[in-house]
Amino acid sequence: MLDxxxxxxxxxxxxxxxxxxxxxxxxxxxxxxxxxxxxxxxxDENWKFKKEEFNVNNKGVGHAIYSATGPKNTYSLIAFAHxxxxxxxxxxxxxxxxxxxxxxxxxxxxxxxxxxxxxNVPLQEVGRISENELCLSRANKSVRLWDHIISSLSAxxxxxxxxxxxxxxxxxxxxxxGSGKFGAVDxxxxxxxxxxxxxxxxELLSVFMIRWFVLDLVNHMAKVQNPDKAVQLDSKxxxxxxxxxxxxxxxxxxxxxxxxxxxxxxxxxxxxxxxVRSVQKSSTEESRLFLExxxxxxxxxxxxxxxxxxxxxxxxxxxxxxxxLSKYLEKFDFETTxxxxxxxxxxxxxxxxxGQEFIISLMMEPYGNLVDELAFTxxxxxxxxxxxDGLKSIGDIRKQLNEVYGWIFNIDWECTDSNARAWxxxxxxxxxxxxxxxxxxxxxxxxxxxxxxxxxxxxxxxDNFGGDELIANFLILKPEHRHTIRRLxxxxxxxYSEIHDNTIGSQLLPIDMLxxxxxxxxxxxxxxxxxxxxxxxxxxxxxxxxxxSNSISDYWSYLEGF
Amino acid sequence: MNVSFxxxxxxxxxxxxxxxFDWGYAEEISFAVVWLAKNGYNSATTLLTFLxxxxxxxxxxxxxxxxxNDKGDLDPIKTGVALLDxxxxxTIVLKGIFLPLLxxxxxxxxKNVMLLEGNNLKLVAExxxxxxxxxxxxxxxxxxxxxxxxxxxxxNKIGEYPLTKRCEVDNDVWNRLKEFTYRxxxxxxxxxxxxxxxxxxxxxx
Numbered sequence: 153m154l155d156x157x158x159x160x161x162x163x164x165x166x167x168x169x170x171x172x173x174x175x176x177x178x179x180x181x182x183x184x185x186x187x188x189x190x191x192x193x194x195x196d197e198n199w200k201f202k203k204e205e206f207n208v209n210n211k212g213v214g215h216a217i218y219s220a221t222g223p224k225n226t227y228s229l230i231a232f233a234h235x236x237x238x239x240x241x242x243x244x245x246x247x248x249x250x251x252x253x254x255x256x257x258x259x260x261x262x263x264x265x266x267x268x269x270x271x272n273v274p275l276q277e278v279g280r281i282s283e284n285e286l287c288l289s290r291a292n293k294s295v296r297l298w299d300h301i302i303s304s305l306s307a308x309x310x311x312x313x314x315x316x317x318x319x320x321x322x323x324x325x326x327x328x329x330g331s332g333k334f335g336a337v338d339x340x341x342x343x344x345x346x347x348x349x350x351x352x353x354x355e356l357l358s359v360f361m362i363r364w365f366v367l368d369l370v371n372h373m374a375k376v377q378n379p380d381k382a383v384q385l386d387s388k389x390x391x392x393x394x395x396x397x398x399x400x401x402x403x404x405x406x407x408x409x410x411x412x413x414x415x416x417x418x419x420x421x422x423x424x425x426x427x428v429r430s431v432q433k434s435s436t437e438e439s440r441l442f443l444e445x446x447x448x449x450x451x452x453x454x455x456x457x458x459x460x461x462x463x464x465x466x467x468x469x470x471x472x473x474x475x476x477l478s479k480y481l482e483k484f485d486f487e488t489t490x491x492x493x494x495x496x497x498x499x500x501x502x503x504x505x506x507g508q509e510f511i512i513s514l515m516m517e518p519y520g521n522l523v524d525e526l527a528f529t530x531x532x533x534x535x536x537x538x539x540x541d542g543l544k545s546i547g548d549i550r551k552q553l554n555e556v557y558g559w560i561f562n563i564d565w566e567c568t569d570s571n572a573r574a575w576x577x578x579x580x581x582x583x584x585x586x587x588x589x590x591x592x593x594x595x596x597x598x599x600x601x602x603x604x605x606x607x608x609x610x611x612x613x614x615d616n617f618g619g620d621e622l623i624a625n626f627l628i629l630k631p632e633h634r635h636t637i638r639r640l641x642x643x644x645x646x647x648y649s650e651i652h653d654n655t656i657g658s659q660l661l662p663i664d665m666l667x668x669x670x671x672x673x674x675x676x677x678x679x680x681x682x683x684x685x686x687x688x689x690x691x692x693x694x695x696x697x698x699x700x701s702n703s704i705s706d707y708w709s710y711l712e713g714f
Numbered sequence: 715m716n717v718s719f720x721x722x723x724x725x726x727x728x729x730x731x732x733x734x735f736d737w738g739y740a741e742e743i744s745f746a747v748v749w750l751a752k753n754g755y756n757s758a759t760t761l762l763t764f765l766x767x768x769x770x771x772x773x774x775x776x777x778x779x780x781x782x783n784d785k786g787d788l789d790p791i792k793t794g795v796a797l798l799d800x801x802x803x804x805t806i807v808l809k810g811i812f813l814p815l816l817x818x819x820x821x822x823x824x825k826n827v828m829l830l831e832g833n834n835l836k837l838v839a840e841x842x843x844x845x846x847x848x849x850x851x852x853x854x855x856x857x858x859x860x861x862x863x864x865x866x867x868x869x870n871k872i873g874e875y876p877l878t879k880r881c882e883v884d885n886d887v888w889n890r891l892k893e894f895t896y897r898x899x900x901x902x903x904x905x906x907x908x909x910x911x912x913x914x915x916x917x918x919x
Contacts (some may be wrong), residue, residue: 335718631736631738
């Protein structure tokens with residue numbers, strides 16, 4: 153039995169502490185990351201995976217079908233392999249050709265389906281999928297690693313582990329589009345299936361199966377090159393390969409556009425932390441597991457490379473943190489009362505944010521029975537229309553605004569630095585961009601992604617009205633505040649739904665928003681390529697779909713199989 | 715073409731913004747368009763008619779029982795939104811309303827079940843507002859009375875029972891909506907090309 157002190161379970165970190173971008177940009181994967189949730193589900197439900205067809209020719213062109221069958225439904229990954237000239241290889245979502253393209257089909261596709269998808273999936277923008285498809289994605293090779301592995305395998309030897317670790321993946325996806333994009337099924341029509349209760353499960357299922365296809369493809373191409381001599385990639389090495397992803401500004405506004413979802417993610421994680429901190433006594437087994445995963449994490453951090461000064465600085469900090477932590481843990485008494493709370497409090501005083509957030513994720517690991525059920529509180533499947541309560545008085549709204557947005561008054565909104573940036577969508581790329589408000593002609597195209605500034609403007613205008621007036625009347629006269637009033641009413645009921653930072657200030661680092669989201673996906677190896685886009689790795693360390701059994705470890709993300 | 719509701723939602727919001735609506739109203743418009751589409755209405759075409767019309771106005775007297783605007787017909791979105799903001803349960807008479815269909819999604823969200831009656835609308839409570847026979851509503855109504863009705867539910871509450879999972883939109887209508895949305899996109903400059911997405915670095919490795 154777990155020894156949890158019920159009294160202290162309610163102690164959650166304050167949103168003013170958690171929702172700062174510098175902290176969100178230091179989050180790490182955890183038991184509540186969506187990849188981890190997916191892997192637990194397919195293990196516990198004994199999903200069956202099967203290669204249905206592998207029809208790729210000697211030039212690497214063709215298609216393959218892989219199926220995944222759970223207790224109720226079957227899903228099929230349909231992969232199209234292309235022969236892409238090097239000069240056309242770009243990770244940008246606005247590219248028009250890729251090394252491979254994919255869709256996840258709801259069920260088992262007919263030949264007509266394959267023909268229809270063959271004409272659409274490989275095309276950007278003009279290609280359409282249907283309500284029978286859950287998502288669409290595209291991927292490019294890491295040419296460097298691909299060539300190295302093909303040349304090694306075809307010569308009958310295994311590739312160099314250092315080269316594998318220096319890249320980490322054979323292909324990286326550009327984006328995985330779900331939620332009705334390009335004509336796919338709307339999430340609301342599948343979100344009630346038990347396998348999709350946690351967020352982004354079908355997108356990640358498709359990535360998990362893409363990784364399998366990529367492994368088959370590299371083995372196939374090595375064999376094509378030298379049928380007599382070629383060997384298959386050693387399974388221990390194949391675990392080290394994940395699927396890469398390049399994530400740019402297109403994803404950054406997501407956290408602002410889905411406040412309830414953001415709240416549910418963070419609330420689940422904070423609740424998990426609070427439960428673990430409330431454990432009065434740690435068992436020997438729990439402490440041992442924690443220390444074992446800590447040691448593995450040190451190895452993982454050692455593999456984490458980045459050329460970007462921002463991340464190099466963070467990696468240095470975490471290296472110092474690890475030195476400090478190792479010393480502390482050597483003498484740490486795990487038999488003390490509330491050991492995790494003690495460790496948490498010590499980390500706040502002694503570690504960088506990277507280190508603090510790492511320890512938080514790590515201390516949840518031994519406590520699946522306290523943490524894992526929270527996975528099913530993380531969705532916002534209703535995403536229903538939020539009506540404005542227009543019967544609230546201006547006085548009520550003013551009070552509410554001061555309560556949830558009090559922090560915005562610490563920002564000097566008259567200063568140009570506070571308004572330096574503007575979010576817009578460019579005509580050329582049709583993707584979100586961040587521009588310089590005072591030197592580019594973009595202000596009239598600004599997207600509503602500056603809730604702090606907008607709340608400030610609302611507060612100024614409210615000052616011109618009497619406290620007893622209804623907000624409905626105010627909104628007839630001042631419709632420009634309508635989106636902010638709605639947001640205020642949403643935020644008031646969801647403590648972790650708003651980023652407590654200025655999202656248009658000169659100091660903004662969009663990669664912090666990306667890292668927060670990607671850590672919840674379960675990504676590792678954050679490698680910022682600028683302050684606006686980042687490369688990551690997914691499912692590194694995981695078994696392949698055809699190796700799933702009820703004995704696979706919960707801790708694959710710590711590279712158990714290495 | 716056949717589109718998902720999420721595509722219709724994004725397009726409606728973008729087109730409304732491109733037509734000059736504030737973001738808050740653009741959100742309301744996209745909600746209304748999707749709600750109607752889920753009820754089987756060709757709401758993308760209705761949206762286009764709505765966005766093309768410049769001579770409609772918000773009600774000026776929402777604290778009274780008869781809503782009107784001396785300048786011309788009432789804007790159905792701004793009127794519907796005001797009815798919902800005030801959570802109206804009493805009888806309200808709208809004088810001169812453009813595209814009355816567009817207020818229905820908002821009325822449907824009110825706590826009380828409401829009845830809509832107009833002198834040129836053949837929508838009566840006993841048939842149920844979303845009787846499948848009622849496919850087309852007039853482009854305007856001289857008078858529309860909205861009142862609370864007791865007893866049977868007259869509205870099909872779409873949140874629970876969508877009548878359809880997809881939306882068929884005329885290609886020309888979709889392209890016109892795209893044109894509206896296009897107005898929200900910033901023209902490209904050399905600076906934005908270099909800095910906007912943090913490019914200038916090779917994607918390849």
